[in-house]
Amino acid sequence: MKFQLNEKQLGYAMVAPALILVILVTLWPVAQSFYNSLFDYRLNDPSRSERFLSSNMDLERYANDYFYLSRDLEALEGQSPDPDDAAVAAEISQEFEAYHAELLEMDGLAEQYEEVEGMIASFTAISDRDLKYASVENDWAEDFKAFLDDANEQLLTISNESENEEFSTTAGNVAGSLDSVNTAVIESNFIGLSNYQRYLTDGRMWQSLSNTMIFTLVSVFVELVLGLMIALLINRAFIGRGIVRASVLIPWAIPTAVAAMMWGFLYDGQTGIVAHYFEQFGLIDDASVLLSTGAGGMFSVIFADVWKTTPYMALLLLAGLQTISGSLYEAAEVDGAGKWQQFWQITLPLLKSSILVALLFRTLDAFRVFDLIFVLTGGGPANATESISIYAYITLFSQSNFGAGSVLSVIVFISVAIISTLFIKFIGSDLFAGKTNR
Amino acid sequence: MNKRAGIGFYIFLVVFVFFVMFPFIWVFLTSIKPPGEIFNNFNWFTADPSLASYENAVTNRPLFRYMWNSFVVSTLTTLIAIGFASIAAYALTRLPIRFKGVILGIILAASMFPQIAIISPIYNFVTAVGLRNSYMGLVIPYITVSLPLAIWILATFFQKIPWELEESAKLDGASPFQTFRKIIFPLAAPGVFTTGILVFIAAWNEYLFALTINTSDEWRTVPVGISFYQSQFTIPWGDISAATVIVTIPIVILVLIFQRRIVAGLTSGSVKE
Numbered sequence: 001m002k003f004q005l006n007e008k009q010l011g012y013a014m015v016a017p018a019l020i021l022v023i024l025v026t027l028w029p030v031a032q033s034f035y036n037s038l039f040d041y042r043l044n045d046p047s048r049s050e051r052f053l054s055s056n057m058d059l060e061r062y063a064n065d066y067f068y069l070s071r072d073l074e075a076l077e078g079q080s081p082d083p084d085d086a087a088v089a090a091e092i093s094q095e096f097e098a099y100h101a102e103l104l105e106m107d108g109l110a111e112q113y114e115e116v117e118g119m120i121a122s123f124t125a126i127s128d129r130d131l132k133y134a135s136v137e138n139d140w141a142e143d144f145k146a147f148l149d150d151a152n153e154q155l156l157t158i159s160n161e162s163e164n165e166e167f168s169t170t171a172g173n174v175a176g177s178l179d180s181v182n183t184a185v186i187e188s189n190f191i192g193l194s195n196y197q198r199y200l201t202d203g204r205m206w207q208s209l210s211n212t213m214i215f216t217l218v219s220v221f222v223e224l225v226l227g228l229m230i231a232l233l234i235n236r237a238f239i240g241r242g243i244v245r246a247s248v249l250i251p252w253a254i255p256t257a258v259a260a261m262m263w264g265f266l267y268d269g270q271t272g273i274v275a276h277y278f279e280q281f282g283l284i285d286d287a288s289v290l291l292s293t294g295a296g297g298m299f300s301v302i303f304a305d306v307w308k309t310t311p312y313m314a315l316l317l318l319a320g321l322q323t324i325s326g327s328l329y330e331a332a333e334v335d336g337a338g339k340w341q342q343f344w345q346i347t348l349p350l351l352k353s354s355i356l357v358a359l360l361f362r363t364l365d366a367f368r369v370f371d372l373i374f375v376l377t378g379g380g381p382a383n384a385t386e387s388i389s390i391y392a393y394i395t396l397f398s399q400s401n402f403g404a405g406s407v408l409s410v411i412v413f414i415s416v417a418i419i420s421t422l423f424i425k426f427i428g429s430d431l432f433a434g435k436t437n438r
Numbered sequence: 439m440n441k442r443a444g445i446g447f448y449i450f451l452v453v454f455v456f457f458v459m460f461p462f463i464w465v466f467l468t469s470i471k472p473p474g475e476i477f478n479n480f481n482w483f484t485a486d487p488s489l490a491s492y493e494n495a496v497t498n499r500p501l502f503r504y505m506w507n508s509f510v511v512s513t514l515t516t517l518i519a520i521g522f523a524s525i526a527a528y529a530l531t532r533l534p535i536r537f538k539g540v541i542l543g544i545i546l547a548a549s550m551f552p553q554i555a556i557i558s559p560i561y562n563f564v565t566a567v568g569l570r571n572s573y574m575g576l577v578i579p580y581i582t583v584s585l586p587l588a589i590w591i592l593a594t595f596f597q598k599i600p601w602e603l604e605e606s607a608k609l610d611g612a613s614p615f616q617t618f619r620k621i622i623f624p625l626a627a628p629g630v631f632t633t634g635i636l637v638f639i640a641a642w643n644e645y646l647f648a649l650t651i652n653t654s655d656e657w658r659t660v661p662v663g664i665s666f667y668q669s670q671f672t673i674p675w676g677d678i679s680a681a682t683v684i685v686t687i688p689i690v691i692l693v694l695i696f697q698r699r700i701v702a703g704l705t706s707g708s709v710k711e
Contacts, residue, residue: 011533011534015530018523027544029563030551033555238451247455249693249700253693255642257661260665265678276480375645393557393646405558
């Protein structure tokens with residue numbers, strides 16, 4: 001009994017590292033993607049380049065502005081030729097200082113502010129985000145921003161109405177500085193589900209989703225039929241098995257991007273041999289059709305995928321075929337069953353779980369298609385072959401829009417989850433057969 | 439399995455192999471044409487073969503550097519994945535632990551994860567730890583692809599190793615770890631090796647992570663490097679053909695040597711009962 005317990009503990013200890021690693025590198029990022037999708041989060045926009053659940057103050061910017069603004073506001077009061085204007089300036093100055101004092105009273109902010117000021121004085125750029133940004137209460141940030149807007153407006157009015165040119169210019173400048181302080185107060189970019197709302201009504205999203213589905217359904221279906229035929233044919237003794245096996249393995253083994261480059265060359269409207277022959281045989285009107293029209297592009301992508309992955313399908317099915325005992329066929333032969341009957345009565349039922357497993361993996365693979373289309377057509381012409389993964393990639397990395405792009409990532413994830421659930425319902429426990437039972 | 443292969447079958451076979459290999463044949467024939475002859479000319483064979491395209495392919499872009507990068511990244515990925523996976527797969531198939539179904543379910547789910555769903559947090563992470571444009575910057579994300587794959591395949595192999603050997607080792611007083619090292623591992627080694635090849639190929643072919651994380655040319659891997667041969671203005675098909683031939687050769691060699699392994703790996707595992 002003691003040995004058993006130790007063995008069990010050892011088992012957990014042996015599984016733990018791999019399991020933790022898997023969770024860290026997959027489940028955690030998916031959770032992050034989902035979290036990101038709730039924000040207006042853009043890497044190329046400084047005020048949105050972080051995810052702020054609460055309001056924040058860009059202290060670097062604020063401290064810089066505060067230094068001048070505090071001085072200028074005081075000076076403005078003294079400069080004013082009109083006592084009413086002086087009173088307004090004094091009030092703004094006072095209120096501004098009051099907000100400043102409130103800010104410094106917040107938890108730990110005085111020290112952080114001092115440190116930031118020190119770095120500004122020595123002209124050091126602040127790269128530490130924790131130092132640069134201080135979280136402030138939403139209400140306070142709102143009040144402060146309202147005050148700054150208001151003060152800015154008041155000073156602009158004074159500046160416009162005043163007849164003293166010098167005072168008018170100064171007031172205008174101070175109003176500008178107030179505006180600058182305003183941009184240092186960053187309100188939360190948490191926008192909840194509005195990114196999702198946007199994409200559910202986005203034509204390009206639906207187009208890319210339907211492109212992906214067409215690609216997946218057609219390519220996987222053709223691959224299954226062809227793969228099954230090939231598997232049945234090569235599941236016999238013949239001379240040259242090795243050559244055939246190697247030749248079907250090579251398309252599967254080369255990188256998809258390399259295959260896509262090759263097919264790009266073969267489809268090319270000017271130099272492409274496949275496009276040329278298709279034109280010669282009257283399959284297409286013009287050699288350029290393959291890559292310059294939507295239907296041609298979709299055909300090209302599917303054709304290349306079929307070429308590349310049918311061998312993989314055939315191999316998986318061949319593996320299933322070889323587990324079927326030859327004696328079953330001998331018995332069927334004795335009973336007088338024809339080849340066709342043998343296929344439907346023996347091969348197909350016994351191959352069912354192999355087919356379903358192969359379909360599951362191929363469907364999921366096809367649904368997340370990226371490199372083949374990205375390299376071959378780039379999603380074009382006119383987004384006609386753009387898959388949802390490509391749309392997500394463009395949003396994430398070409399537009400640096402991590403919030404919106406994450407929505408598309410999450411959509412891919414959810415679609416994949418739905419597809420797998422459906423398949424696993426069909427396959428049931430067969431998927432784990434022979435793995436969990438001792 | 440006694441189906442006889444007739445002459446019709448062999449004719450079919452030749453046609454089939456020709457169609458499958460056609461892109462490679464054509465690309466190879468293009469790569470030895472003089473660059474000027476490639477355009478507007480559909481002759482199969484050139485009158486004067488030339489290696490000019492090969493020279494351009496390796497001088498215009500650092501193709502060998504790409505191959506070296508791919509090799510290092512794929513090797514590291516394979517070693518790490520196999521290390522963790524063989525231990526975990528052994529425990530999952532051999533030791534009496536609970537929740538095996540749940541754990542295998544998580545691993546299977548992870549292997550089905552679309553890369554695009556995790557790329558942005560991974561990108562942020564790799565950027566934050568300063569690993570952009572480095573080997574480790576790719577090896578870490580590649581674990582997402584390779585580890586679940588490796589555990590899944592290895593679990594199949596380990597399951598097929600006869601139970602009795604382990605029982606007798608246990609009777610002789612071997613600890614579970616000793617059993618693993620002395621009995622299971624040698625028996626499972628062919629399976630582990632096959633899994634290694636499959637993981638290596640998967641890592642070698644990966645595109646999306648390599649494209650986004652290693653953006654500097656000297657850190658690009660083969661798939662990404664190849665796709666950058668086309669410039670905005672011209673597409674140097676000669677260079678591309680030559681580069682394709684060069685990067686395909688190692689894969690052809692790998693497949694020729696290990697084809698039985700790769701195929702057998704999918705069929706029966708290592709030990710026949």
